[in-house]
Amino acid sequence: MIKKNYLPKLKDLNIARNHASYNGIHSIQHSLLSKCCPELETLVIADNHGEISVLELICSPLIKKRPQLTALDISNNNVSLIDSDSVSLIMKSTININSLRSLDLSFNPLDDVGAFRLLSQMWPLEVKTQDIILIENLTIQHSEIGNKTFGYIGDLMKKGRLRNLVSLSLGMNNATGKVGVSSILEALCMGEGRVESSTAASEVLPNFRKLYIPLNRLSNEGLIAVMNVAVVGGFKHLEVLDVSDVGATVETMNIFLRNFITHGQYKNLKRLVVYGRHPFAKKNARSQCAPEFLSRVQVS
DSSP: OOOTTOOTTOOEEEOOSSOOHHHHHHHHHHHHTTTSSTTOOEEEOOSSOOTHHHHHHHHSSHHHHOTTOOEEEOOSSOOOSSSHHHHHHHHHOOOOOTTOSEEEOOSSOOOHHHHHHHHHHHSOSSOOTTOOOOOOEEEOOSSOOOHHHHHHHHHHHHTTTTTTOOEEEOOSSOOBHHHHHHHHHHHHTBTTTSBOOSSOHHHHSTTOOEEEOTTSBOHHHHHHHHHHHHHTTTTTTOSEEEOOSSSOOHHHHHHHHHHHHHHOOOTTOOEEESSTTOTTHHHHHHHHSOHHHHHHSEEO
């Protein structure tokens, strides 16, 4: 356990892949609730088999008491949010992690309902005016989340609760069809003619630049929905868009790319991933893109 008042200048603590388990994570939490590591900014406890101890850390006053702690990685800790102990802990806790700018929940069996429950406790839609969420990078990959969680994140975006968000990574999950991404897409094209709103996306998401939603089950209809948002200007500020390996046919991917290039607004785009792990990804991309587009945008 880190001793009280020890490591006074430490800013980054990374104990990933150490098999810390429940007792180790609990000891870290106890130590950080004291006065040790007063300047800590980044805490990485990924891949430690922490299970419910990781959830206890989130639900504790630790992050609220340490506003200088801005990055937390709890990925791959077998954190379940659907067993009775986890549900009870979440529902009785006042979770305040608003000071975090980076949060990684990936590779945990969160479940769609469980993740929705956790996010709604952490970041409720209706809040006091001074309750500001600072999150810039939110990563929830391979965590068994689906339409309910995707929808709630989209609702937070539309409400302006995630104004500081720069990057959203939700790959390798269970969002399905058009409905799976509809709320997020609506947030991105607010004020662009497709969504009736007096508020523009540039107001609720002024800093948003990177969207990763690969390896979800969006199918053809989901990919076409993404294309339509590109056409009306929903991605004009994006730098990176990854919609690869979503169960769409090669023909639909080709249609997506051609319409994206011909009709889309993408002046800031630097990387576009459509074909992903397809065996002829680069060849397909070259066949659909003009050389001048390929000179500006990395396409695969």
